[in-house]
Amino acid sequence: MSVLDIEGVSIGFGGVQALGNVTLSIDEWEVVGLIGPNGAGKTTLFNCITGFYRQDQGVIRFKGTEISRLAPHKRAALGIGRTFQQVGLVRSMTVLENLLLAQHLEVNYADIAGLIGSPETFAAEIELRQRAMQVLDFMDLADLAHSPLDGLPYGTLKTIEVAAVLATDPEILLLDEPAAGMGPEEAHAFGNRVREMRKELGITVVMIDHHVPLVVAVSDYMYCLDFGQVLTHGEPDYVRNHPDVLEAYLGEDTKKTNGKPKARRRTKTKARRR
Amino acid sequence: MAIGLDVTHPMDVVETDLGGMPQGGWPARLIAGVLLGGGLLVLLGVVSPLDASRIGYAFIFAIVGISMRVLLGLLGQISLGHQAFVGIGAFMAGFVVTELELDFAMAVPAAALSGAAAALILGGAALRIGGLLLALVTLTFGAVAERTIFLLRQFTGGGSGLPAPRPPWAATDTTYAYVCLAFLVIVLFLDWRFVSTKAGRAVQAVRDSERVAASMGISVIKYKLLAFMLSGFLAGLAGGLLAFNIGTVQAAPFNFFLALEFVLMTVVGGLQYRSGVVAGSMFFALLDRYFGNIYDWFLRQLDKVPGIRGVSDFLRDAIADPGLLVPAVGAGLLILTLISFPGGIGQQLRPIVNWFRGGRFDLSLIHGETTSQGGSEDVRP
Amino acid sequence: MGAATTNGLIVGAGYALVALGIVLIYKATRQFNFAQGEIGTVATFVAWMLLERDLGWPISGTIAVLTGVAMGLAIERFVVRPLARSPQVTVLVATAGVALLAIALQIIIGEAKLRAIKPMLTGDGFTIAGALVKPQDLMIIAGLAVTGVVLFLFFRSPVGTALLATSQEPTAARIAGIDINQMSMLVWGVAALFGALAGLLFAPVDAFTPGFMTQRRLIPGFTAAVIGGITSLPGAVAGGFAIGLIESYFGHFLGESIRGADGLGVLIALLAVLVVRPQGLLGKAA
Numbered sequence: 001m002s003v004l005d006i007e008g009v010s011i012g013f014g015g016v017q018a019l020g021n022v023t024l025s026i027d028e029w030e031v032v033g034l035i036g037p038n039g040a041g042k043t044t045l046f047n048c049i050t051g052f053y054r055q056d057q058g059v060i061r062f063k064g065t066e067i068s069r070l071a072p073h074k075r076a077a078l079g080i081g082r083t084f085q086q087v088g089l090v091r092s093m094t095v096l097e098n099l100l101l102a103q104h105l106e107v108n109y110a111d112i113a114g115l116i117g118s119p120e121t122f123a124a125e126i127e128l129r130q131r132a133m134q135v136l137d138f139m140d141l142a143d144l145a146h147s148p149l150d151g152l153p154y155g156t157l158k159t160i161e162v163a164a165v166l167a168t169d170p171e172i173l174l175l176d177e178p179a180a181g182m183g184p185e186e187a188h189a190f191g192n193r194v195r196e197m198r199k200e201l202g203i204t205v206v207m208i209d210h211h212v213p214l215v216v217a218v219s220d221y222m223y224c225l226d227f228g229q230v231l232t233h234g235e236p237d238y239v240r241n242h243p244d245v246l247e248a249y250l251g252e253d254t255k256k257t258n259g260k261p262k263a264r265r266r267t268k269t270k271a272r273r274r
Numbered sequence: 275m276a277i278g279l280d281v282t283h284p285m286d287v288v289e290t291d292l293g294g295m296p297q298g299g300w301p302a303r304l305i306a307g308v309l310l311g312g313g314l315l316v317l318l319g320v321v322s323p324l325d326a327s328r329i330g331y332a333f334i335f336a337i338v339g340i341s342m343r344v345l346l347g348l349l350g351q352i353s354l355g356h357q358a359f360v361g362i363g364a365f366m367a368g369f370v371v372t373e374l375e376l377d378f379a380m381a382v383p384a385a386a387l388s389g390a391a392a393a394l395i396l397g398g399a400a401l402r403i404g405g406l407l408l409a410l411v412t413l414t415f416g417a418v419a420e421r422t423i424f425l426l427r428q429f430t431g432g433g434s435g436l437p438a439p440r441p442p443w444a445a446t447d448t449t450y451a452y453v454c455l456a457f458l459v460i461v462l463f464l465d466w467r468f469v470s471t472k473a474g475r476a477v478q479a480v481r482d483s484e485r486v487a488a489s490m491g492i493s494v495i496k497y498k499l500l501a502f503m504l505s506g507f508l509a510g511l512a513g514g515l516l517a518f519n520i521g522t523v524q525a526a527p528f529n530f531f532l533a534l535e536f537v538l539m540t541v542v543g544g545l546q547y548r549s550g551v552v553a554g555s556m557f558f559a560l561l562d563r564y565f566g567n568i569y570d571w572f573l574r575q576l577d578k579v580p581g582i583r584g585v586s587d588f589l590r591d592a593i594a595d596p597g598l599l600v601p602a603v604g605a606g607l608l609i610l611t612l613i614s615f616p617g618g619i620g621q622q623l624r625p626i627v628n629w630f631r632g633g634r635f636d637l638s639l640i641h642g643e644t645t646s647q648g649g650s651e652d653v654r655p
Numbered sequence: 656m657g658a659a660t661t662n663g664l665i666v667g668a669g670y671a672l673v674a675l676g677i678v679l680i681y682k683a684t685r686q687f688n689f690a691q692g693e694i695g696t697v698a699t700f701v702a703w704m705l706l707e708r709d710l711g712w713p714i715s716g717t718i719a720v721l722t723g724v725a726m727g728l729a730i731e732r733f734v735v736r737p738l739a740r741s742p743q744v745t746v747l748v749a750t751a752g753v754a755l756l757a758i759a760l761q762i763i764i765g766e767a768k769l770r771a772i773k774p775m776l777t778g779d780g781f782t783i784a785g786a787l788v789k790p791q792d793l794m795i796i797a798g799l800a801v802t803g804v805v806l807f808l809f810f811r812s813p814v815g816t817a818l819l820a821t822s823q824e825p826t827a828a829r830i831a832g833i834d835i836n837q838m839s840m841l842v843w844g845v846a847a848l849f850g851a852l853a854g855l856l857f858a859p860v861d862a863f864t865p866g867f868m869t870q871r872r873l874i875p876g877f878t879a880a881v882i883g884g885i886t887s888l889p890g891a892v893a894g895g896f897a898i899g900l901i902e903s904y905f906g907h908f909l910g911e912s913i914r915g916a917d918g919l920g921v922l923i924a925l926l927a928v929l930v931v932r933p934q935g936l937l938g939k940a941a
Contacts, residue, residue, distance in 0.1 A: 050489060072488035081489070088486040090479050092546075101475040105491040111500060114471025115464055121471055168490055352744045354751070399926050406687045406743050407929060410877050414922045417874055421915030530870060534755050537748055593763060602759035608752035612745055613737045 003028045003172050003204050009048055009058030018044045019055070019228045026172070031198055031205045033219030033236065035212055037248055041228040042208045043085065046174050050082050051075045062172075077105055081170030083161045085177050089149055095160055096145040099132035102164040106131075132167060139163040139193070154181030159190065166201070173197075175207040179214055187211055191218040212249075216240050224248065303630055318455065323447035327519065330451030332559035333458045334515045339540050339555030340465050340548070341508035346537075347545035348474060349501040350481035352409045355416025356536045359506045361424055361528030363389040363513025368436030368523040369429060378441035382457075382514040389510015390503045397502030401495060416533050424525035435524035438517035454515055458552075461508060465548055468504065477501045531601065535562075538608040543619050549627045550620015557619070562600055569596035657784025659907035660900065665792045667899020668799040669860075672853035673868075673876030674883065674891035675802060676846035682886045683822045683842040686743060689750040690730055692873035693757045694847050695854020698723035699863055700761055702855055703772050712775050720851045726757075727847020731840055754869050761865035774859040795856045799892070802849060806888055809845075818842065875902065878921050882928040884938025893936060898924065 004026040011019045019041045026032050034042050047053040049060060051072035060068050067075055082088070089098050107124060114121045136142045141156075141163055149157065158178050165173060175194075179187040191214050197203055209215050215222065215236070222239040224231045226248040232239055239245055318326055338360060345353050353359075363385035370381040400411045424430050444450045468474040476497045479487035484494045517523045535558060543554020576586040593599065611618055624639040673692060680688045698719040705715035734749050776790035809815040821828040821838045829835060853876075854868050879898045883890025898921060905920030913919065928935060 052485060052488075071493070072485070073491050073493045076489055076491035084486065084489075088483070088489060090482045090486065092482060093475075093478065097475070101479050102490050104472060104476055107472045109472070111471075111473035114473055115468050115504070117463060117467040121467070125471065164490075350744075352748065400929065403929055403933065406747060407881065409687070409744065409747055410874075410881060411922075411925060411929070414874050414878065414918075414925055418915065418918050418922045421918050422913060425914045531755070534751055538752065538755075541748060598759065598762050600759075601755055602763065605752045605756035605759060609734060609749055609756070612741070612749045612752070613734070616741075 001028050002026060003063055004049070004206075005059070005061040005064075006045070006049070007059045007061075009045070009055045009060065011044060011048060011053055011055045017228050019048070021058070022225070022228070022230055023058075024223050024230060024233065026204060026206060027221075028204055029198065029202060030220050031194060031207065031218055033215035033222040034206060034208045034225065035210075035215055035222065035239075035245075036225035036231070039227075040225040040248075042225055043176055044228075045225070046082060046176055046206075046208070049075075049174060050080060076168065079169070079171030080174065081165040081168045081172070082174035083158070083165055083176050083178055085180070087154075087157045087161055089157065089161050089164060091149050094146055094148050095136070095141065095152075096129070096132055098149070098160065098164050099135060099167045100125075100128050102167040103128050103131065104168070106167075106169060135163050135167045138166070155179075155183070155186050158182065166197070166203075170203060172204040172206065175205065175209075177209050178207065179209050179211050187214050188217075190214075194218050212240060300632070303632070307630065314455070315452075318448060318451050326451040327447035328560065328563040330447070330454040331516075331519055331563065332556040333451070333454040334512050334519060335539065335555040335559035336458050336552045337461050337508055337512040337515070338536055339543060339551040340461050341505045341512065342536055342540040343545055343548070343551045344465070344468070344477075344501055344508065345505040346540060347551070348469065348477045348481065349498065349505075351404055351498075351501075352537070353412040353505070354409050354533055354537065355412035355414070355419065356509055357528045357530070357532040358412075358416045358419030358423070359389040359393055359509035360513040360516065360532075360536075361419055361525070362392050363510030364438075364517040364523045364528070365424065365430045365436060365513075366510070367514035367517035368431075368438040371438055372431075372436050378444070378518065381438070381517075382511065385514025385517070386507045386511035389513060390507035393502045393506020393509070394499060397499050397506075401498060413530075413533075416530060420525065420529055424528060430523070430525065435522045436517075437522050439521070440518045444518075450518065454519065457511065457515055461511070462548065462552070464508075473497065473500055535601075535604060538604050541618060542604075542607050542611045544617050544621055547618070547620020547623065547627070549623050550618050553619045553623060558604060561603070562597075565600050565603075566596050569593075569599070656907070658786035659903045661783045661786035661788065663900035663903030664896060665788070665795055665899070666903065667879075667896035668795045669853055669857050669895075670872065670875045670879045670898050671799050671892045671895025672795075672802060672849055672856070673872055674879035674895045675806065675888060676849040676853070677876060677880040678883070678885060678888055678891040679806075679846045679849070680842055681880070682888075683818060684735075684839060685822075686735065686746045687750070687877070688730070688843075688846065689747055689869075689873070690726075690753040690757065691846065691850045692854075692868035692876060693754040693866065694723045694726050694850035695852075695857065695868040695872070696761065696863070696866060697726055697757055697854075698851035699772065699854040699858040699868070700765065700865070702858075703770060703863075706773050712773070716775070716855060719855060720848060723851025723854070724844050724847045727843045727850065728840060730847075731843035735843070736836070736839065754866075758866035758869065765865065767865055769862045769864050771862050772858045775855075789860075791856075791859050795860070798852055798856045799895075802852065803892060810888075814841070874918075875899075875921055878925045882924060882935055884935030887935065887937040890935055890937030897936070 002025045006022060006024050009019055009022045010017070022041070022045060034045070036042050044053065048055045051067075051070060051074075055068065059066055062075070062078055062080060067078065070078075090101060093101065107128065109118065109121045109124050133142060133145065136145055139159055139162065141160060144152070144156070144160070149160070152160070158181060162173075162175065162178060179190050182190060194205055194207065195218060198205055207215060207218065219236050221233070222236045223233040224239055224242070224245045226244075231244050231248055232242045234242075318329060321329070338356065341359075342353070342356060345351055366388040367381040367385040370376050370384045371378070374380075396412065396415055400408050403411065425432055430436060440450055444453045469478075476487065476492045477500065479490065479492055480494050480497050487497075488494055520527075539555045539558040540551055541554075542558070543552070544550030573586045573589060576582065576589075615621065622640055625635050625637050628639055629635040673695070676691045677688060680686060680691070701722045702712075702715045702719035705718060706712070730750065730753055734753055735746055738746050738749055774789070774791045775794055778790050780787045780789040780792075782788070810819065817828070817833050818838055818841065820831070821833055821835060825835060828838075850868075853872070857863075857868065857872065875898045876895075879894035880891050881894070882897060883892070883894030901920045901924050902917035906917040909916035909919075
């Protein structure tokens with residue numbers, strides 16, 4: 001069953017067509033990779049899905065319901081979680097506080113009850129902390145719970161951001177360049193963690209990253225965007241070797257470097273398509 | 275579908291670690307706290323009624339400071355027209371006791387609610403704007419309050435003022451100062467719970483990034499309005515208390531300079547620190563009231579120094595009313611704080627506050643980063 | 656009605672002058688200068704002190720304007736530049752602190768008195784549409800006209816072009832060898848000049864007190880700048896006239912039933928523009 005259906009979505013900014021008639025479909029429990037050169041429209045697509053942009057044309061359905069008219073926070077409430085290229089965390093808070101914040105929708109007391117210090121809110125806050133610590137533990141971040149965000153390395157921040165989004169209890173997770181700023185080993189570990197997340201938490205994942213081998217290793221299915229259009233899609237190995245994709249990434253030099261990605265592929269975990 | 279973490283990962287919860295060995299232990303903290311609190315209670319009782327009234331006035335300013343902190347520190351939006359909300363609260367309190375002939379117990383909630391309503395209307399009208407434009411809107415609103423709302427004859431007695439007699443059970447300056455202190459304690463509790471729970475966190479997220487907040491399911495509009503409302507509520511409450519502190523509500527004190535004083539006492543206090551905001555607000559309120567005394571004392575000390583008798587005489591001549599120096603001192607402190615000590619007084623108080631919270635007495639916190647938010651003044655391991 | 660229009664336009668010309676300074680600084684540095692009005696009061700205060708010593712308007716006025724410019728440069732150097740990396744609101748609060756400090760110093764030195772300053776031009780006024788127009792009123796219009804022409808020519812000069820480039824592409828401008836600090840000083844100096852001029856032109860129209868430009872002219876000036884489009888110099892002039900007219904009409908038609916109706920008109924105009932056309936009358940859509 002498909003969780004997210006995008007049909008013929010187009011959006012332009014002042015005459016520039018950022019997305020042109022993009023159609024894609026994401027199945028439940030699937031890890032989908034989204035690649036494409038800079039300016040291909042990947043983040044724009046995320047912004048349309050999460051409601052920061054309203055598409056000019058086309059339909060976006062989440063579990064069969066049209067969501068194009070919903071405000072961003074309502075889409076988040078439906079279970080669409082996302083990360084940002086520029087780290088979507090509150091910089092002035094500690095790691096733990098960010099995770100408490102991320103559980104906003106899980107909090108079952110009223111705002112006013114919290115304000116006047118109603119007794120049940122103290123208990124609820126303790127529960128929120130416990131749950132936050134569980135998520136941090138899952139992401140191997142428990143040691144950092146009380147550190148302020150300032151001064152943490154970029155790669156760590158990206159992982160914390162994923163932890164925060166997990167704490168929002170999403171059904172689908174849109175990751176925008178989660179491995180940016182990570183070294184190769186860190187990125188590899190992160191890839192494994194995404195697979196683990198899918199397996200243990202039953203989340204659907206859509207992931208944008210420039211690090212193509214990582215996306216290939218992690219994804220069940222891939223889409224490649226270029227100039228706001230779907231260039232090609234299919235199983236990771238098919239997409240990464242598709243001549244159009246290579247040309248989009250490498251331009252004129254397609255033929256010279258054609259064999260290179262294939263050679264590196266073997267070192268990565270083999271992605272299985274269910 | 276729920277994440278179900280608890281099922282798949284029944285791991286231990288890591289206890290919140292406050293870091294390091296507490297120095298002095300909890301009994302010492304308890305004793306220090308009791309001495310401080312008890313000392314304050316005793317002090318209010320032994321000082322003259324005039325001093326008690328001035329300290330009560332400072333407590334009210336501290337409530338205004340917390341109101342400013344909600345808007346400026348937590349939501350990150352500035353109000354240059356906060357005297358309007360305080361004034362509306364004060365006039366509402368006067369109106370309720372004088373025109374409606376109801377008592378204090380009705381007047382103060384009415385004042386707080388009127389402040390909340392005014393802030394909600396203004397916040398709603400200016401919802402889509404922020405930053406500098408909102409500053410301008412609040413500034414303009416303050417001017418309208420000063421020149422129009424406070425002069426509406428039906429509501430405010432039109433310039434001659436509204437009497438606000440104190441209730442019989444708090445008729446003296448001393449008892450009324452205790453009432454103000456009680457309200458300040460309640461307000462501090464509310465502020466503490468606000469930043470420690472859902473709504474306060476959401477407001478701070480909106481301040482840092484509306485997009486990030488929305489992606490976490492936070493309604494940006496709702497929490498902006500909530501912060502406005504809470505800030506207006508506290509300002510109105512302070513206004514209501516102020517009405518009974520001064521006895522007669524007139525438009526004159528609620529002018530543009532008061533709005534600037536509210537901004538500067540909050541900024542000098544250190545927006546991010548509850549303790550700093552309270553200290554800064556009370557400092558300015560007391561400076562306002564005691565500057566004349568301090569100045570006289572200073573001149574008398576100068577007189578005792580042989581050889582420079584002329585200096586104090588010159589100063590006496592040059593500055594007839596030392597109260598006029600207060601805004602200059604305040605403005606100077608404001609600029610100095612912004613440029614050199616962005617953490618304000620609160621940053622300087624951090625070692626003490628931190629110790630009370632179970633951390634170490636660590637003087638290096640004074641120079642530490644100033645990003646810590648209210649409610650998170652604890653030690654980082 | 657006719658008199659209200661005439662008066663509105665004259666006062667509006669003064670607001671336009673204040674707004675021009677605000678727009679200039681915002682355009683170049685994205686900051687609001689809360690002390691823009693107070694620069695005018697300080698200049699007025701200096702001019703008054705010199706006029707009391709019978710120095711005459713040409714000398715007093717020149718020294719007063721130079722004092723205003725010096726104040727603008729001092730604010731730039733000692734308050735705004737150290738806060739260059741701070742949020743906009745911080746700079747606003749800091750310049751508000753400067754305004755407060757200036758007002759406090761004026762009160763300490765000169766007491767909070769209502770004073771009259773000698774008009775620049777004397778002579779009988781004449782009547783336009785039922786409103787008495789004095790020569791001093793015409794000075795405001797003339798001051799605005801001269802300022803407008805100077806600004807128009809300035810932004811066509813190489814320095815003006817460099818300034819525009821700096822405001823639009825600071826990084827590129829730096830690479831092209833434009834000295835950002837110098838540009839910032841230039842802008843603050845010129846804006847302070849307008850501020851001083853506005854104060855000197857306004858003061859003789861009626862009495863002045865410490866802080867009179869901040870208390871009575873700053874809000875209309877800011878509002879004029881915002882409704883004109885905040886980065887548009889012609890917008891600031893249009894906004895100034897619009898606010899002058901709105902104040903005048905609100906005062907004329909509602910003044911008897913509502914006190915402070917002119918100020919209410921400013922708030923309504925400000926909110927209306929921000930809600931309906933947030934980019935301002937002559938501003939470009941973001």
